[in-house]
Amino acid sequence: MQNIKQMKSNDKMQEAIRNSIKKIAREKGLTMAEVADRMGIKGPTLSQNINGNPTVEMLARIAAALQVDIRLLFESSGAESELYGMVQYKDRSYKIDSLKSLEQLLSVIKNA
Secondary structure (H helix, E strand, O other), X not given: OOOOEEOOOOOHHHHHHHHHHHHHXXXXXXXXXXXXXHHXXXXXXXXXXXXXXXXXXXXXXXXHHHOOOHHHHHXXXXXXXXXXXXXXXXXXXXXXXXXXXXXXXXXXHHOO
């Protein structure tokens, strides 16, 4: 379980996602307030989610508001592996960046 890195809000991947959201919004000529409005939420709520540890559901809502595929939010994450992503399990987020880390997480789930 040592190779599974519990993600923190300041993790590089979170920063990359945050930067992607802001970049896509800029490219579409949208302010973050306008993105929040499209989502039916207040600007501070969107900011808290983007600067914290957004759930996959929240990222999907943001992608919908930006009218892009959710995968675009992860493109600048710097992932070099063919296997790279986040898994949320029991209120914890895990960074998966190899088959080994995925197998370790599955072991944790099976033994829970």
